[in-house]
Amino acid sequence: MKVDRAKFFKGVRAYHSQVRGGGLDQSQVDGLNFLIEKFERSRGWTDIRHIAYALATIAHETAWTFKPIREYRSRAGTKARANQDRYWLSGYYGRGYVQLTWQRNYRKAGKDLGIDLDKNPDLALEPEHAFAIMTAGMFGGWFTGKALGDYINDSKTDYRNARRIINGLDKADEIAGHAKKFEAILKNSAAAAETSKDSTAENGIGRDENAEPPKTETKVEVRDGSVSVSTSENAPLPQRVAIEKPEGTGFIKEVKTEVGALVAGNGGVQACIDQAQQASAFGFSSRFWTILGLIVLAGSVVYLIYKYLDWRNDQKRELELTNNLIQANSTDGNQVVLVDKSNLPALETLGYEIIYR
Numbered sequence: 001m002k003v004d005r006a007k008f009f010k011g012v013r014a015y016h017s018q019v020r021g022g023g024l025d026q027s028q029v030d031g032l033n034f035l036i037e038k039f040e041r042s043r044g045w046t047d048i049r050h051i052a053y054a055l056a057t058i059a060h061e062t063a064w065t066f067k068p069i070r071e072y073r074s075r076a077g078t079k080a081r082a083n084q085d086r087y088w089l090s091g092y093y094g095r096g097y098v099q100l101t102w103q104r105n106y107r108k109a110g111k112d113l114g115i116d117l118d119k120n121p122d123l124a125l126e127p128e129h130a131f132a133i134m135t136a137g138m139f140g141g142w143f144t145g146k147a148l149g150d151y152i153n154d155s156k157t158d159y160r161n162a163r164r165i166i167n168g169l170d171k172a173d174e175i176a177g178h179a180k181k182f183e184a185i186l187k188n189s190a191a192a193a194e195t196s197k198d199s200t201a202e203n204g205i206g207r208d209e210n211a212e213p214p215k216t217e218t219k220v221e222v223r224d225g226s227v228s229v230s231t232s233e234n235a236p237l238p239q240r241v242a243i244e245k246p247e248g249t250g251f252i253k254e255v256k257t258e259v260g261a262l263v264a265g266n267g268g269v270q271a272c273i274d275q276a277q278q279a280s281a282f283g284f285s286s287r288f289w290t291i292l293g294l295i296v297l298a299g300s301v302v303y304l305i306y307k308y309l310d311w312r313n314d315q316k317r318e319l320e321l322t323n324n325l326i327q328a329n330s331t332d333g334n335q336v337v338l339v340d341k342s343n344l345p346a347l348e349t350l351g352y353e354i355i356y357r
Contacts (some may be wrong), residue, residue, distance in 0.1 A: 001048065003036050004189045011185035019178075020064055031066030031127075038131050044139060044348070048186045049152045049179075053162055054138065056178035058097045060171060068096045068130035092121055096130035098137060098166060109133050109142065112346065114242075114337030136346035138165055242352040243326065245338040246318045 012032065013023050024032075035058065039045045045054075062069050071094025074080035087093060092103040100109060103118070110117030113132050123129050141147035143166055151162035159176035163169055326336050339347060348354050 001046065001051070001186075001190050002040060003186065005033070005036070007189035008032075008036065008185060011188060015181050015185065016064065028064065028066050031062075034127055035066060035131070042135065044135060047152065048190065049157055049183055050138075050148055052183035052186055053148065053152060053159060053175075053179045054134065055182045056159075056175050057166060058134075059178055059182075060175050061097060061099050061166075068125045068127055070095055070125070071099050071101070095121060095124040097134045098130075098143070100124050100133055100137075105142070109137070112136060112142075112339065112343040114335075114339065136343075140343075140346045141165065144168075240335045240337075240347075240352045241355065242337050242339045242344055242347040243322070243355045244341050244344060246322055 009024070009029065009032070016022070016024055016028075035055070039051050039054075045051055058066060063072070071084075073088070074084055084093070087102050090103055092101060092106050094101045100106060100117075106117040106121050106124070109115070109124075113129070113136060115123055115129055115132075117123055117129075124133060137143050138148045141150075144164060146165040148162065148165060151158040151164070159179040160169070160172045162179075163172035163175055322338070326338075337347075344354050
């Protein structure tokens with residue numbers, strides 16, 4: 001979706017004057033410009049209703065500054081202040097567009113997005129990071145387990161209950177009203193943008209003959225454990241790449257099944273020991289059974305050594321493949337992060353180039 005800025009800001013200024021009094025200052029305009037540009041460029045934000053609800057939430061959570069902010073401190077002695085005190089002094093109070101709180105949530109968001117929010121929670125105040133947290137949180141249900149798609153989808157538009165993805169039904173009706181207005185503004189400005197775009201193409205105006213040609217796109221593929229890199233012209237170069245983190249398993253977990261089979265199969269070593277106690281079992285002496293038990297034990301040890309060496313080689317190959325992927329995708333200053341497979345879809349909505357293993 002492309003937004004006609006003139007139409008958009010005309011609508012927002014009128015609505016801001018209605019609900020807040022006065023027009024927009026330059027700081028608010030800058031904040032909105034950044035957000036609209038991100039919505040335009042992010043592949044996950046394709047539904048105008050989703051963008052409208054996000055803008056309504058941001059307006060409420062940032063006190064209409066449209067910039068990432070620190071959570072306001074509630075007045076002492078109030079119920080809100082008592083709730084804040086549970087996490088405030090830890091340093092992990094609300095930050096960003098949607099007020100990320102609690103250390104466990106900072107740690108989760110940082111891990112999922114490749115940002116060290118645990119050690120530096122103020123990174124959530126940077127617009128790029130704040131937008132990524134909001135996007136992944138709203139679509140992935142990070143904050144309350146409820147996601148944007150649960151309430152705004154092909155079958156319904158429930159702006160009121162969509163508040164549950166952030167904070168129950170707190171101010172739900174108020175924010176729903178903002179969302180409806182932002183939806184109307186976006187529809188009007190989006191239609192204007194499409195008309196303007198068609199007119200420009202038809203009349204051959206607005207083209208920059210001196211514009212820098214598009215950069216090449218680098219694609220990395222993994223086949224049979226090897227990495228191949230190819231480039232194609234006239235395509236934008238991906239700036240951020242998310243690579244699926246190797247799952248990996250510890251050695252004990254790797255051989256747990258085999259060890260269990262050795263012990264439980266036909267009794268293994270223990271069976272031989274038991275037979276050794278019967279001097280004439282099956283016509284063989286106890287010495288025979290003792291030697292057989294030692295052979296079984298030695299065979300088990302050799303097998304485990306073989307499994308360990310094989311496991312270590314697998315780990316080495318996995319590490320080498322991971323390093324090759326990182327190196328191949330780190331060209332031209334790309335930002336590369338290793339991410340758990342379950343979190344890759346959230347990053348894809350943010351425009352990351354996704355590489356599944």
